[in-house]
Amino acid sequence: MRFLRVISLLALVAVLLGWTAPATATVTVTAAGGRLVDEYRSVFGTPGVAAAVIDGSSVETTVRGRDGDGNAVTARTRFRVASMSKSMTATAIMLLADRGRVSLDDPVVKVLPDFKMADPRFTGITVRQILSHTSGLSISTNNEYVFPPPRGAREVVAGLADKTLATAPGTHAEYHNTNYSIAARIVEVVSGKPFDAFLRTELFTPLGMTDTGSTLGCSDQAEGLTSGYEVVLGVAVAAPEMPGFCVGNGGVISTLDDMVRWLRFNQGTLGTGLLSAASLAELHTAQPNAGGYALGWQVRPVTADASPLLIGHGGTLATWTGDMVFSPRRGVAALVLTNGGGDPSLLSGNLVAERIGSPETPMSNPLTMVNAILLGLTAGMAALLVTVAVRARRWAARRRAARRPRLVLRLVPLALVTVLGVVLPTPIWGEFSFHYWIVTAWLMPLLAIFCLTCSVLGAVALGRRLWCLRRAGQAVSAPVPGGAPS
Incomplete structure (x- = not known):
């Protein structure tokens, strides 16, 4: 029975990836990937994991465990990808930039007239700075964990009217989700479309990501999405996600199959006509004073103080975590989606390290x-x-x-x-x-x-x-x- 399930999974992934991936693409399940996924699940008690390694034209997938309804995880199980959504929001902005609708160095107030803050320095914030988390927005002056949370990007932006900046724009990096809700509002105003509709029609559909969509709130219901899990001392309990605003910064829901497509696009092997090569490269380039943050992506080593560098981004919610990385030099990428807490960057990093022959990082919780x-x-x-x-x-x-x-x-x-x-x-x-x-x-x-x-x-x-x-x-x-x- 296990053999038949593996064969069925391979056939399914091959069909789903085949029409836009190179004709030579192959899909397999490897012992190395399975070993690392099993070790990760043992350490963190994660109920369900879907992982993939991309190496040139091949895609190797490993799926383990169950979803929130108790069904076996597959390559088409839907996961919240959390802050990995930021890479998609940044790409939406870059699509508009390629079309001449906005410039990365435009002041936000130029493209978003309703954007106001109780700090005169806010007029100097640029689109590039909100995408690189160097806008000066900070948790110390803008509490992101308000209840009930805002219901959309417009409401998030309106809520900044009485807030101040912690630092001058462009001088200091602080990872702050509100930056990407502002970016989502820019997409809505410039394109004239709701943010989810823009992502779906201008990004996901052209890339064949047919099972991918987004929600405004982190805990909103979505078709085909089961609950994630709270995991404490190895005990996993299905639980609703914590309420919060996720528009632009963490609201995307996707599958392993679709996220493989997303990584292939960022590697430059899929959807090559969607975005210019220069714009794609800019998304992956560390920005000034951003501490290694690019535009919706981060620059990181395979292991501490090691090379080659990886481009990646993680995602963490209360009941969902994930991570994605790729090596521009080696053409290797790894993707991890889970329905529980943990540190999936350890697994994605080890999947890449195993493939390129670098030392693996010990996994501990x-x-x-x-x-x-x-x-x-x-x-x-x-x-x-x-x-x-x-x-x-x-x-x-x-x-x-x-x-x-x-x-x-x-x-x-x-x-x-x-x-x-x-x-x-x-x-x-x-x-x-x-x-x-x-x-x-x-x-x-x-x-x-x-x-x-x-x-x-x-x-x-x-x-x-x-x-x-x-x-x-x-x-x-x-x-x-x-x-x-x-």
């Missing part, structure tokens, strides 16, 4: 230790606080005659634990905002459970001690029945 510690801390803290609450009456009886300052000092630790549980999720993500409680619940559920344990049980224990102290004080001051003897 640091969250395994972090989650194990959090689980232990949660259990220990819960046991401690429950014990404190249960013994509160005995504690109050022993301290009913103590002076008030000393009592206050004894209650401070419980108060600190309670406050810690409430505020701990907020500074982790950059600023104080209770919206980050929602982010923590999706991205680090055990941390959220630990914080909830501290805040709820801490408040219960503190409240019970105070209540027992009050009752103990009332018992001491109450008159003796019948009066005192004469």
Whole structure:
């Protein structure tokens, strides 16, 4: 049965890729790719993985695991590609540039008159700077994790009217999703089409990416898309995606087959008439002061301090992750799509490294230790606080005659634990905002459970001690029945 499934998969991929790929393209499943995918799934507990290696005219695919409905993953299973969408948004801008509708060095306000900020420097932001994350927009001045999230690119841009820049445009790089929502709005205004419609008609359809589309929100329903998974300590639970605005920056939904086409296009072997060679090369070129970021792509080594360089981009949501890379020098590319958390860049990098003979990077999951510690801390803290609450009456009886300052000092630790549980999720993500409680619940559920344990049980224990102290004080001051003897 396994042999028949492999043969069926090979035939399906061959048919889907054949009409636009070179006639000599072959599709196989390799032992090396399977070994690396299996190792990755073992390390990260990922329920479903679809991976591919492109080497010249050949495409080697590996699919493992299940989707959110429990069905076997195939080359046509739909995944959210998350921030890999940025490469498509940047290409949409470049298509308009090739047609003379916009220039990369145009100020954004020239092509987007409604774009306004409470910072006079915003008028200097160029299209190139938003695509290279050097616009000056920052999480420190623009919270991207607001709930409910904006519903479209127009709303995202309108929400910037009272925001400021963290740095002068063009001087500093900070990866900030809002840049690409601005880019999506530029596409809409310049083309006169909704962003999804432009991608579909001008990019996906010409490349034969018939199973690819996009949504405005990160958690929007889409045809054929099942849920992703939360994976904690090897336990995978199907879960809805965290609400958020994904238009332009992370809303694309695609398949392994279609994303192979996307990589082939960026390698220059598919859809060669869609975009000029110069524009395609510009997309992959690191930009000034951008820290290795290009336009919707990043320049990275195969391994630390190694060459040849790769062009790639990853994507991370709460329940979906992926990565894609290609080597312009070697003609080798790798693609990884998963329906759970993890670090797929490790797998894509190793798939390329294995093919070109470079050392592989050991795969490990640091969250395994972090989650194990959090689980232990949660259990220990819960046991401690429950014990404190249960013994509160005995504690109050022993301290009913103590002076008030000393009592206050004894209650401070419980108060600190309670406050810690409430505020701990907020500074982790950059600023104080209770919206980050929602982010923590999706991205680090055990941390959220630990914080909830501290805040709820801490408040219960503190409240019970105070209540027992009050009752103990009332018992001491109450008159003796019948009066005192004469």
